[in-house]
Amino acid sequence: VDSNSRNEIIGDLGEVFSNWAAQTKRTPRGRLLVVFVDDLDRCSTEVIVGVCEAIRLYLAVPGVVFVIGCAQEVLTRAAQRSGMDSEAATSLGFLEKIIQISYHKPAPDEQQISGLFENYVTSARAQRLFSEQGRQIVVQGTGRNPRRLKRLLNSIILQYRLDPDWEILGPENLSAVNLLSHFYPQFYRELTRPGSVDVISKF
Numbered sequence: 001v002d003s004n005s006r007n008e009i010i011g012d013l014g015e016v017f018s019n020w021a022a023q024t025k026r027t028p029r030g031r032l033l034v035v036f037v038d039d040l041d042r043c044s045t046e047v048i049v050g051v052c053e054a055i056r057l058y059l060a061v062p063g064v065v066f067v068i069g070c071a072q073e074v075l076t077r078a079a080q081r082s083g084m085d086s087e088a089a090t091s092l093g094f095l096e097k098i099i100q101i102s103y104h105k106p107a108p109d110e111q112q113i114s115g116l117f118e119n120y121v122t123s124a125r126a127q128r129l130f131s132e133q134g135r136q137i138v139v140q141g142t143g144r145n146p147r148r149l150k151r152l153l154n155s156i157i158l159q160y161r162l163d164p165d166w167e168i169l170g171p172e173n174l175s176a177v178n179l180l181s182h183f184y185p186q187f188y189r190e191l192t193r194p195g196s197v198d199v200i201s202k203f
Contacts, residue, residue, distance in 0.1 A: 126153075
C-alpha cells in the first residue's frame, strides 16, 4: 500500500492496541501481546525480508512485543541478498531497527543434554534400549544439538520396535547406523548399496 494508507492503518492499530493494553493493571503499563516468530532463519530470503518488514510496521505500536528465534547471521545475509530497491532494507541498519535486544542462547552443556536425553527416553519408555555406551554414542554423535537428538532418538526407537532383527543386532549398532544415515548420508549410501565396493577396506 502507499505510505499514507500505511500510516493511517498503523495509527488505527495503535489506537486499538493502546485501548486493549490499558484494560488491565496487571503490569505497570497494562497488558502486552507477545508474538513469537520461530525458525525464521529456515525461510527463503523473500519470506525473511517480508516478515521483517511486517514486524517493522508494528514496532511503534504500544502493547505489542515480537520475540524472534533464529540465527541472526541468516537474517543479515537475507537483508543483504534481498535485492530490494530500498537501501534501508538491504543494509545492516534495517535489522538494527527491528532487533532491538539480542540474547544469544548458549549451547547446552553435557549435563543438560544428558538430562534431555533421559527425559526423551523415559517419555518413550525406551530406557532399556540404551546402555551407557549407547547413550554416549547418541549424545556425542548429535553434537549436543537438541533437535538432532530428538530426531535421532525417534528414528532409533521406531526402527527398533518395527524391525525384530535389531533385537539380535542390538540397540548400540542401531544407534551407530542411524548416526551414519542421518549425518553422513553419502558414506551410508556407499555402505548399503548392493554390489558396491568394500567401502571399509577402501577407507
